[in-house]
Amino acid sequence: MVFSSLEFILYFLPIFLTIYFIVPQNKKYSMVSKNLILFFGSLVFYAFGEPIYVFLMLASIVLNYLLARGMDYCYGKTAYISFRAGLFALSVLVNIGILFFFKYAGFVALNLNIFFYQVLKIDWITLPIISEDSLPLPVGISFYTFQILSYVIDVYKRRYPAEKNFLRLGTYITMFPQLIAGPIVKYPEVRSRLTKRRTTRKSFDHGLKLFILGLGYKVLIANRIGILWTEIERIGYESISPMLAWLGAFAYSFQIYFDFLGYSVMAIGLGKMLGIHIPENFKDPYVSHSVTELWQRWHITLGRWFREYLYFPLGGSRNGKLKTVRNLFVVWLFTGLWHGANWNFLIWGFGWFFLIMIEKLFLKKGLDRFPLFGNLYMLFIIPISWVIFAISDGNRLLIYLSRMFPFIPMQYESNVNAMDFIRYGKNYVLLFVLAILGCIPKIRKTLVQIQRKKWGTPVSYLIFLLCLYFLALGLDNPFMYYKF
């Protein structure tokens, strides 16, 4: 179930909230009841889209709960030191193994087959590949796997004791505001709220307004500006003019940002309604002056996950230039790979690595001195990077890039309508203006004030009506990070 759908807004959410708030807040049984309702509600939420995989997720939670408690039990007993390490290794293996199996096995098998056959000329090895149709990717698996891993690794490193209460752990992993598409929440961030939380009428109101703001980002901006990309696909990349190619790249950049931003803001809003604090995932990434800065502002919870659980354990930047390069390389390759099991994601990740290297070496100083140059440089890099992210087919990607840079020679049948960017562009002028405005920090911060200011209520209501209108007309595109 997607937040920006009528079934969520008109069915699931009202029913869930009613049940959740029927339980009074101040009783002895309040927390347990509310956690139970949240836990089971989240399972229902997940089961709606994944009736079978919900059991996979449950099994994963049970296993990790037991292993974490086992690790705590083993701690301090010298006889069990290696056993403890074994439990940890098992947990990591199972978690990553499941993720690998569902998401990456096909890609790896495919490429190994090609390697064996084409390069080594061995044709008697053919690894089986289960197609995406017969074994679909469980929704949200990349997010909840990383979330579970962060918990398990933290327990192993003794950052905090393992959670003894299964309900609390289960609620932490499955709570529906962040289950499908993040933000990736660390356990300490919600632990206190799992034992005690309250919703006041004010906080509920604020949460609702934030939720509607996020909904607006997604339905009114992202879904609609994304239609331009669909229209370009429909024309066929060979037949678009360079102007339209660039316009499309910018449209996609805005789409993916407002889509993900919308979803993250909706998550924070829902959390507020339930009394849970969900961390921010974006801080105006598109005003960044460098790639380094971009990744401190984009998908913040993922960046911090990789930094804490991969970069620092590898040594970070503390062991000399060569090791730093190696560590960065590994982190960025995996970041790319996390987003998708395909070569274009690896190239995308590598691109970031390359630029960050250059910035670390000399460019950053220049960018810091001339911020305007930094903005222009990012305005150039960002659309190109999203095009690489968006198109998995190598051939079609090259065609699109050759449309953006017409001096790249490529042979294909093309039928360009010279006025296409005007015809298509003029329908999106308002959307581009809104999108650009939404990227300006001052304006975005003002929008967040929708919670507190007097104009918040009428503006929220208006946004809600508009969203309802567009959702009714069928514009609820699935969340783009949804296949994760």
Add this chain to the structure above:
Amino acid sequence: MWNWIKKLVKNGNTLLGLIIITVVVLYMYGVHLERHGYSNLLVQGPGSKVALAVIGLREGYFPWTDVPGWKGMEADEMASSDPFVQGMEDADCDIEETLDLMDQILEEVLADSEIALSNSQGQSPVEYFLENQEQHAVDEVTQDNEELVVDGSADLSGFGNTSVSDNMTASGGNESGEAESGRVESGNANAGDVADNEEQVRPVMENVSVDDDYFSDAVFIGDSRMVGVEEYAGIDNATFLAKVSMTIYNMMDTKVSLNGKTITVREALEQNQYGKIYVMVGINELGTGNTAYFANAYASVLQEIRELQPDALIIIQAIMHVTGEKNMRDSIFNNTNINSRNEALKEFCNGEDIFYIDVNPVYDDVNGNLREELSADDIHLYGNCYGPWREFLYENGFVR
């Protein structure tokens, strides 16, 4: 419940209260609409009543209780009870029999339906057409050694003296065995040789090759596929009044841009006279009503066009197919439904001033579906695939 809402509003949760009230009102309105026979097949599942209310407010209502056979059926039932679809499924492979059966069904359906519009003689648009077709019938013209067989008498009891002869399209073979009045073209039919009626009617040469000048007084009215033709087929001197999501229900009121001004299609047809009017809509209407309902609306629009443009030739373009993928997956947008509607559209062709052309054979695969590699979204062609369509139009002109 009312007190509960008031309490919410009073305690500062105005927003929540407003939202609840709005949703409840829309829901009740949606229920009301459904009970009175309004519906939209595209809106199913959770939230459908609210969505229906919103769509109803936006697009107007299409009451179906007047349509014969409709009794509040589900979408699947609707398609399978559609007499045209049924007819095509029931008939075995005998083409003649299939055609006769479809004839019969169309006659029955059109005869039974009560159509809103009627002219001063109390005739429905379709009746008016049928009558006028018989009046304008031209049986035969012989010329030198050639037989120019122009079949005008499209009376519904049969497809007249048809020969399943040359198809109107570039590629051969049309598995539905289109026996719309096949024609043989003649190079020099003279107006004077025509058997005269009360009105002096010049015969029309059909499916002739034309050149660029032909399109200078042509207008193309249609939906997103027509927009594709406008943008990528390179017929630059024709007029295009095409808009994405145009339907037969909103066609005349759709705002289009002509010579820099934004006017409705109706106004465009009032202000300019055209020699040929190409019409292509139908795909967007698959989610609303059934074939008879669609045909009714089409008839009234044709009527209106005829009144605005008495001398123009009207050329109906068949609805283009969707790909095999979509055909298999989608219960609404599939070629069975498209074909049934095209069969209804064929009936409007009178060989005199209303014609019918079908571009599907140009782009279809052997199964009668749009070829997969020609479309990104199973419905629209890639920009570089419009060459054949352009050729098709150039090779199938209609000249008086």
